[in-house]
Amino acid sequence: MGKIRTAIGLMSGTSMDGIDVALVRTDGEAHVERGLFLGMPYDPAFRDRLKLALEQAKSIRRREERPGELAAIERELTIRHASAVAEFLNRHGLDRSSIDVVGFHGQTVLHRPDEALTVQLGDGPLLARETGIAVVYDMRANDMLHGGQGAPLVPAYHAALAGTVRGTKLPVCFVNIGGISNLTYIGAESAIAAYDSGPGNSLIDQWVETHAGIPFDQGGMIASEGKIVAKLADRYLNSPFFTAGKRRSLDRNDFLPPNGKDAELADGARTLAYVAAASIIKSTGHLPVTPALYVICGGGRLNHTIMRDLADLAAQQKSTVISAEDAGFNGDAMEAEAWAYLAVRSLEALPLTFPGTTGVRQPVSGGILARSR
Ligand SMILES: Nc1ncnc2c1ncn2[C@@H]1O[C@H](COP(=O)(O)OP(=O)(O)OP(=O)(O)O)[C@@H](O)[C@H]1O
Numbered sequence: 001m002g003k004i005r006t007a008i009g010l011m012s013g014t015s016m017d018g019i020d021v022a023l024v025r026t027d028g029e030a031h032v033e034r035g036l037f038l039g040m041p042y043d044p045a046f047r048d049r050l051k052l053a054l055e056q057a058k059s060i061r062r063r064e065e066r067p068g069e070l071a072a073i074e075r076e077l078t079i080r081h082a083s084a085v086a087e088f089l090n091r092h093g094l095d096r097s098s099i100d101v102v103g104f105h106g107q108t109v110l111h112r113p114d115e116a117l118t119v120q121l122g123d124g125p126l127l128a129r130e131t132g133i134a135v136v137y138d139m140r141a142n143d144m145l146h147g148g149q150g151a152p153l154v155p156a157y158h159a160a161l162a163g164t165v166r167g168t169k170l171p172v173c174f175v176n177i178g179g180i181s182n183l184t185y186i187g188a189e190s191a192i193a194a195y196d197s198g199p200g201n202s203l204i205d206q207w208v209e210t211h212a213g214i215p216f217d218q219g220g221m222i223a224s225e226g227k228i229v230a231k232l233a234d235r236y237l238n239s240p241f242f243t244a245g246k247r248r249s250l251d252r253n254d255f256l257p258p259n260g261k262d263a264e265l266a267d268g269a270r271t272l273a274y275v276a277a278a279s280i281i282k283s284t285g286h287l288p289v290t291p292a293l294y295v296i297c298g299g300g301r302l303n304h305t306i307m308r309d310l311a312d313l314a315a316q317q318k319s320t321v322i323s324a325e326d327a328g329f330n331g332d333a334m335e336a337e338a339w340a341y342l343a344v345r346s347l348e349a350l351p352l353t354f355p356g357t358t359g360v361r362q363p364v365s366g367g368i369l370a371r372s373r
């Protein structure tokens with residue numbers, strides 16, 4: 001066992017719903033002690049700032065550019081992360097000196113793997129100064145420099161957890177249904193394959209926001225009252241994303257929400273929930289063996305309509321679907337925990353990504369270390 005460090009992971013995901021903070025004690029290898037978690041939601045005004053950031057980021061050609069309001073938003077975002085760390089330490093009676101490192105994801109505002117361009121807003125040195133804790137940030141860039149897709153990065157963490165899944169049946173597939181979905185397959189010989197699997201909640205969120213003025217479909221209630229519009233579902237599921245030989249990582253804008261003429265509110269939500277579930281199953285066609293077990297993480301596991309569709313589709317493959325909680329994990333904390341784990345791996349110069357996860361040419365480490373002083 002290597003040196004055990006205490007790390008905090010910070011994730012601000014593509015859904016822009018808030019900052020997740022998680023504590024992990026790990027050696028960056030097989031030893032993982034999962035701990036405390038805190039979700040700090042963004043207020044609507046800041047969500048609007050992030051939406052503006054996504055718009056303004058479209059003109060970025062080099063990753064260090066910060067046109068328009070982006071520099072100011074990056075600073076605001078970083079200060080909010082520092083406050084989230086302070087709140088987390090305070091609530092749990094922890095002293096900052098007990099934390100060895102913070103893993104800081106930042107906010108993805110642009111992701112164009114075909115141009116080897118990925119931009120996460122987040123000022124690591126500022127966060128280190130504000131928190132007084134060393135910070136590892138910008139963990140996707142080195143992967144892209146070495147020919148990788150820059151995502152997904154969580155698979156290294158899923159692989160570390162695989163041995164601890166309650167009632168493990170291999171092959172197991174971890175699925176994260178966030179704004180976008182990604183999956184990690186762990187086979188009997190611990191072969192690991194991972195990729196973005198398709199649209200997740202972000203289409204549903206945009207649909208219900210536009211047509212009902214609410215940020216997401218709580219529990220999948222709206223969807224549960226609708227019918228699947230087959231033509232609309234097919235439009236998404238026949239996208240070249242699913243048939244291309246090469247696995248591509250996704251940008252939030254790669255799949256756009258339907259327009260109002262395509263469906264009424266409940267049918268649209270129902271169809272997009274089905275698309276979220278069917279995309280995952282369709283994407284498993286690229287795996288070497290059909291998974292025996294799916295462990296579902298991320299906010300989408302709380303959408304019962306997605307979960308029912310997923311269970312039905314998986315049953316046709318004789319596979320079982322369980323939530324992260326059923327497997328003994330916290331489905332909200334997984335990505336933040338992963339960023340804590342990856343920060344420790346970065347300090348140890350261990351690989352964050354592998355040819356089987358991002359398509360990178362060889363296993364590579366990544367991340368930049370900002371010391372606290
Ligand atoms: N109770 C709930 N019922 C239905 N959907 C929910 C619920 N809670 C959260 N969600 C969905 O989950 C989304 C947030 O999921 P999550 O935090 O996993 O995404 P993310 O980390 O932002 O995205 P990504 O993994 O793509 O970076 C919300 O935007 C919403 O669509």
Ligand SMILES: CC(=O)N[C@H]1[C@@H]2OC[C@@H](O2)[C@@H](O)[C@@H]1O[C@H](C)C(=O)O
Binds near residue numbers: 151
């Ligand atoms: C560029 C980027 O931020 N991608 C996210 C996004 O959200 C889900 C999916 O697309 C995944 O590939 C990735 O995040 C997770 C945390 C990852 O890298 O593993």
